[in-house]
Amino acid sequence: MAGQWFPKVAAYETNGVRGRASEGWDLHQYHGNSEFYADFGVYGVKIDVPEDRIVAATGFQYKQPVVKDGRKTYQFYAEDVHDFSWSASPDFVTAEDSFSSAGVPGVRIKLYLDPLHAKQQERYMHAAKSALAKLGEWYGDYPYTTLSVVVPPADAEGAGGMEYPTLVTGAAAKDDNPGYELERTLVHEIAHQYWYGIVASNEFEEAWLDEAFTSYTEDKLMAAIYGVSARTPIESLYMTNPMPLKLDAWDYGDSDAYAENVYIRGKLVLKAIESQAGEKTMSKIMRTYFQKYRFKHPDSQSFQRVVEAVTKDDWKAFFQSYVYRGESADFAVASIRTEPDGEGGYQSIVLLTRTQGSPQAATVQFGFKDGKTVRKTWDGIQSHIQIRLQSASPLSYVAVDPMLDIVLDHSRYDNYLKAEAPVRKRTKFDVTLGQLIDAIVGSMAW
Ligand SMILES: [Zn+2]
Structure with a gap:
C-alpha cells in the first residue's frame, strides 16, 4: 500500500477560504496524530512493477498496461482529487x-x-x-x-x-x-x-x-x-x-x-x-x-x-x-420534595438543572404512587428550574429526558430521582432558587 507516499504541496488558501482574511499556504509540519489536507489537482501516474503485481490506484487506467522484460507499467489518470494512492500485490x-x-x-x-x-x-x-x-x-x-x-x-x-x-x-x-x-x-x-x-x-x-x-x-x-x-x-x-x-x-x-x-x-x-x-x-x-x-x-x-x-x-x-468550547450537556433532577398539602392531596417541589451545554428543551416525566405518569416539556432556557405541583397521589419519581433525546448528555445517572416518602411535618419549601412555576398536574404547560 503506497499512501502518503510522495512529498505533498501544502494547500494554498485564497481570500475567504475557511474565513481567511488574506491568502496563503496552510502550512504545517507532519504530525503523527493528524490526517491530511491538500488542494485539488490532476494526476497522471505511471507505475512500474514486477509483472506479477496487480495494481489498484486512484483514478482510472487510461491505457492497457505495457509488459516488457518481466516488468509491467500501469498508467493511471485522475482529476479533481487531492491525493493519489496505490497498492500492488501478486x-x-x-x-x-x-x-x-x-x-x-x-x-x-x-x-x-x-x-x-x-x-x-x-x-x-x-x-x-x-x-x-x-x-x-x-x-x-x-x-x-x-x-x-x-x-x-x-x-x-x-x-x-x-x-x-x-x-x-x-x-x-x-x-x-x-x-x-x-x-x-x-x-x-x-x-x-x-x-x-x-x-x-x-x-x-x-x-x-x-x-x-x-x-x-x-x-x-x-x-x-x-x-x-x-x-x-x-x-x-x-x-x-x-x-x-x-x-x-x-x-x-x-x-x-x-x-x-x-x-x-x-x-x-x-x-x-x-x-x-x-x-x-x-x-x-x-x-x-x-x-x-x-x-x-x-x-x-x-x-x-x-x-x-x-x-x-x-x-x-x-x-x-x-x-x-467542547462541552457536554448534563440535565439532572437535583431534588424532589413531596408532602401532604393538608387538603387530602400532595404538594411537591422538583428542582431540575442543566449544567453545561446550550439551552434546549427536555422532556420531564413525573411518576406517581398510583402508577400514573405525566410527561411535560421544560424549555431548558434557564440553567435550573423549580417546579411546584399538586397531585392526588404522592409523587414517586421524576426523570428528565426519559427518551434519551439529549444525545450529548454525558451523565445520565442523575437524570432520574426517586421521591422520598411524604413527611407529616410541614416544612418550609425553599423557593428562592431560580424560576418558580406553579402548576397543577393535568394542566401543566411550560
Ligand atoms: Zn474515517
Whole structure:
C-alpha cells in the first residue's frame, strides 16, 4: 500500500477560504496524530512493477498496461482529487462491475481482495453499490468514474480502513467470514469520499468536519442498508475528555482524546442537531452543506451558517458550547420534595438543572404512587428550574429526558430521582432558587 507516499504541496488558501482574511499556504509540519489536507489537482501516474503485481490506484487506467522484460507499467489518470494512492500485490483476487443510480451517473467498482475474502465478493460489491446509491441520493452526485476497494491481508492491518480519493481500503482480512465490521468499515471509508474527498475539509485544523461527518453518515448507511441501529444513547457516556472540535489535531494530546472528540463527540454533535431540528431538516442541512461546499474546503463556521440558513434559527449558543468550547450537556433532577398539602392531596417541589451545554428543551416525566405518569416539556432556557405541583397521589419519581433525546448528555445517572416518602411535618419549601412555576398536574404547560 503506497499512501502518503510522495512529498505533498501544502494547500494554498485564497481570500475567504475557511474565513481567511488574506491568502496563503496552510502550512504545517507532519504530525503523527493528524490526517491530511491538500488542494485539488490532476494526476497522471505511471507505475512500474514486477509483472506479477496487480495494481489498484486512484483514478482510472487510461491505457492497457505495457509488459516488457518481466516488468509491467500501469498508467493511471485522475482529476479533481487531492491525493493519489496505490497498492500492488501478486495475490489480489479481483472483480469489477458497473453501477449507476440517481446521484451516481456511472461508476466502475473494482475490488482487489485478499484471497481469504475471495468468497466475500458479493458482500463488498453490495456494500459499495448501496453506499454510493445512498450517498448520491442523500447528498449529491458522485463525480468520479471509479471506486476501488482494496482489502489488505491480516498482517497488513496498518493499511486497512483508510480513505484516499476514489480508493478505499477495507478492514484487513483476518477471518474468512467476518461480521458486520466488514460492511461498517467499507461504508465508512466510502462515506469519506464525500466529506474528505469532495468537500475536502481541513483535517489538520478541524478534523471533525471529516471524521464526525463520516461517522454520522456511516451510522445512517448501516441503518438504511442493513437495519443496524446506532448506539447513540450510550455513546455520550464514553466521553471522558471533551475538548473543542475546532482544534489542531496534534493539540488533542493523544490519539484517544483525538478519537473521542473528532469521531464520537463530533458525531453526537451532528446527532444533537438532528434531534433538535428533526430528521428531515437535518437531511436538508447535510445536502445543502455538501452542495454548497463541494470542492471548496469549508470550515466549522460554513457549516454553522448552513444550519442557521436551513433552520432559519440562531445556533450560536449551540456551536459555542459544543463545537468551539467542547462541552457536554448534563440535565439532572437535583431534588424532589413531596408532602401532604393538608387538603387530602400532595404538594411537591422538583428542582431540575442543566449544567453545561446550550439551552434546549427536555422532556420531564413525573411518576406517581398510583402508577400514573405525566410527561411535560421544560424549555431548558434557564440553567435550573423549580417546579411546584399538586397531585392526588404522592409523587414517586421524576426523570428528565426519559427518551434519551439529549444525545450529548454525558451523565445520565442523575437524570432520574426517586421521591422520598411524604413527611407529616410541614416544612418550609425553599423557593428562592431560580424560576418558580406553579402548576397543577393535568394542566401543566411550560
Ligand atoms: Zn474515517
